[in-house]
Amino acid sequence: MEGVIHIPAGERGVIRLFALDMRPEQAAFLKEPGALAQVLGIEALDMDQVEVFPVSDLEDIGLTGYLTEGCGVPRAQVEEDRAMLQALEGHVLLIRSRAFEGKETRLTPADQIKLIGTYGERRTNWSAPPETAESAKPYSAPKLPPRTARSQARRIGAGLFAVVMLLIALLIWVLVT
Template sequence: MSDDGLIVPEDEYGRIRVFALDMPPERADFLREPGAADQVLGLAGLDPTQIDVIRVADLEELGLTGYLTEGCGLSKEQIAPDRAMLEALDGYVLVLRSRAFKGAAAVLAPEPDVRLIATYDEPSPDWRAQPLRSDSAAPYSAPRLSPRAARAQARRIGGSLFAAVIVVIALVLWWGVF
């Protein structure tokens, strides 16, 4: 778990914070409403689509660790040190993704019944790739038409479009007569 779990730097990307909710089930269920989680976290303007309020019992055999690894894509190695603590949680948890802050810096001031349990980093995609080495990948590698062939092709396309429009007009007029 990170020590700076309650300070969110500007443009933070790829972090997941897990909070335990020590509150009655009715109040925890209410946190699923837009803006309700903002109140208990002490910060307005969070994106509600990036906040999950989960009843741990609803996860059944998947469990909270399975939700974090399989549902959120976190690595099992990253969860391993906190596995026993996560499996011991019951009641409700709140999972908060960095995208909820919309790139703005923030300082969370959660209510006493909202405890930060852990902060994890989502795996980043591997953008490395081998450069393309193909003649067809080179710029301007497509065969060029001669000017005469390009004009002939343009005339064929234009003539086809003109014929299609004339047929449509004729059908509309014929349909109007009958």
């Protein structure tokens, strides 16, 4: 099927950019609940993960800057489409893959909505070498003797009690005067 955009289940970190060939009033209407989902041919969409805006709002940063600096798209991906992105006018639609809530989805956008590009957000590298320092080992902190621990707990408790009593006294004084 031509014009169908397949979103696989569990997709993460993908941004789709669409050009909107419509009047500003129509583009603004897409922000209403259910309107955008209807023109995309789906039942529901998380509108917190969707942006509809005129390209002119980006002023000096431009669409390429917004994608790289604002959305975290690697610069190399955007450079391939720089000329096309700079030539865009009117309103655009930006949809993050989180808008589909991890469900497999088939978009059938209306004729006024044209897919411009699909971009991937930068991925965080969560790998790290194992920590070998002695202080990083579990239960490696020096253990306080029981008397010292009780004494410290009493001091903290007495401090909190004094602060609460002071606040109560202040509240009573304010109410009386």
